[in-house]
Amino acid sequence: MSTFLDPRVDRKTDSAALAESLRLAGEDTRTLHSLVHSRELADITAVLVDEILFRCDPPGNTEPVTITMDVTRGEERRGVSFLVQAGRPLCLTDADANTPAALHIEFDVIDLVRELFGPAGPTGPGGPASRRTALQFVPESMTAEGVRPLGPIMAAAGTVLTGCSSDHPGLARLAVRHDSDKWGGLHWFAPLYERHLHHLRTQPVRVLEIGIGGYDNPAFGGGSLKMWKHYFPRGLVFGVDLFDKSGIDQQRLRTLKADQSDPAQLLDIAERHGPFDLVIDDGSHVNEHIRTTFRTLYPHVRPGGLYVIEDLWTSYAPGFGGNENPEACGTTALGLVKQLVDDLHYEEQPTKPAAGFGASLAGLHLYRNIAFLEKGRNADGGIPDWIRHAAGS
Numbered sequence: 001m002s003t004f005l006d007p008r009v010d011r012k013t014d015s016a017a018l019a020e021s022l023r024l025a026g027e028d029t030r031t032l033h034s035l036v037h038s039r040e041l042a043d044i045t046a047v048l049v050d051e052i053l054f055r056c057d058p059p060g061n062t063e064p065v066t067i068t069m070d071v072t073r074g075e076e077r078r079g080v081s082f083l084v085q086a087g088r089p090l091c092l093t094d095a096d097a098n099t100p101a102a103l104h105i106e107f108d109v110i111d112l113v114r115e116l117f118g119p120a121g122p123t124g125p126g127g128p129a130s131r132r133t134a135l136q137f138v139p140e141s142m143t144a145e146g147v148r149p150l151g152p153i154m155a156a157a158g159t160v161l162t163g164c165s166s167d168h169p170g171l172a173r174l175a176v177r178h179d180s181d182k183w184g185g186l187h188w189f190a191p192l193y194e195r196h197l198h199h200l201r202t203q204p205v206r207v208l209e210i211g212i213g214g215y216d217n218p219a220f221g222g223g224s225l226k227m228w229k230h231y232f233p234r235g236l237v238f239g240v241d242l243f244d245k246s247g248i249d250q251q252r253l254r255t256l257k258a259d260q261s262d263p264a265q266l267l268d269i270a271e272r273h274g275p276f277d278l279v280i281d282d283g284s285h286v287n288e289h290i291r292t293t294f295r296t297l298y299p300h301v302r303p304g305g306l307y308v309i310e311d312l313w314t315s316y317a318p319g320f321g322g323n324e325n326p327e328a329c330g331t332t333a334l335g336l337v338k339q340l341v342d343d344l345h346y347e348e349q350p351t352k353p354a355a356g357f358g359a360s361l362a363g364l365h366l367y368r369n370i371a372f373l374e375k376g377r378n379a380d381g382g383i384p385d386w387i388r389h390a391a392g393s
């Protein structure tokens with residue numbers, strides 16, 4: 001018989017267990033086995049269930065369906081009971097072993113850690129090798145006419161199982177789902193992010209985004225942070241904002257209060273939480289702030305990581321410290337990007353200028369309103385002088 005999680009007590013984050021799960025999910029079976037056996041099954045299950053609730057698709061079945069799940073470790077099992085119904089997010093319901101459920105799902109704990117944090121373990125013909133599902137012909141499954149139609153039960157099971165995987169819908173769908181403005185209407189950045197980030201998706205990345213959203217309203221914002229958390233199943237996501245956004249904190253997502261115009265505050269964050277694989281500036285969009293933030297945080301991006309600047313249009317907006325004249329770009333964000341084009345080629349310039357940021361800039365990808373700066377060593381020497389000086393070569 002399984003021991004059930006009490007949703008009111010057991011759903012708190014165990015960040016230490018989570019961190020270890022994240023780090024070790026990709027390890028060999030023996031290492032993961034010893035981790036999983038060194039912790040309380042209840043703690044590990046709480047971390048896994050938190051992820052399932054966050055990742056699953058929104059329920060589509062109109063009538064309520066209860067789905068139970070057991071996470072097993074040998075003979076030991078820990079149970080949870082999900083309530084699935086359209087119009088409300090998937091949630092846990094008070095339950096005990098006698099709660100009638102329409103469908104029961106079981107996972108071996110190691111398989112579920114791997115399914116969630118990836119890379120996924122060996123699969124059987126119908127999915128993860130240890131997964132077992134069983135329809136329960138309990139009262140909830142019966143109607144006056146006999147057995148309840150399977151459609152809602154299948155839809156509900158599908159909802160729970162979409163949460164049990166590190167697979168993800170595309171970033172555009174995740175942006176819409178989590179209420180980020182990075183795709184649809186104002187901006188069309190999601191496919192560009194997908195182009196530049198897909199190789200990092202299954203890595204245990206550290207992401208820092210300046211600008212959480214919602215400004216001084218504590219109940220709003222966090223859309224893009226949730227999108228990143230969903231997109232990077234093994235990632236840790238940090239968001240920085242001028243305002244206290246701690247109400248948005250959740251497993252693998254931490255908010256920090258700081259002013260991006262103050263290098264000391266940014267440095268403190270970098271020292272405590274960096275280095276980062278990805279830094280995104282979607283904050284004030286004030287040109288001077290963008291330049292200060294870049295100078296301060298770019299050194300804290302690891303080689304191979306990316307620094308992204310959004311909303312470059314403010315370079316032409318005097319209200320944001322921009323300039324309507326494109327040539328007067330000495331203090332704008334696009335002026336910074338134009339300077340970086342030259343920095344990238346510092347070794348090719350006959351005057352041999354100082355490298356600036358060029359020595360650690362491997363590439364620069366510029367699209368309308370967004371720049372992706374790729375960090376990496378850029379010191380291979382320039383074209384030799386004997387080629388450079390040969391006229392017509």
Ligand SMILES: C[S@@+](CC[C@H](N)C(=O)[O-])C[C@H]1O[C@@H](n2cnc3c(N)ncnc32)[C@H](O)[C@@H]1O
Pocket residue numbers: 179180181182209210211212213214215216221222223224225240241242243258259260261282283284289
């Ligand atoms: C455009 S919203 C961010 C949207 C969010 N990244 C998304 O995609 O869902 C900009 C946020 O930057 C914050 N912000 C404004 N000035 C700031 C500053 N000086 N330092 C840090 N954050 C700032 C605002 O409070 C606001 O919440």
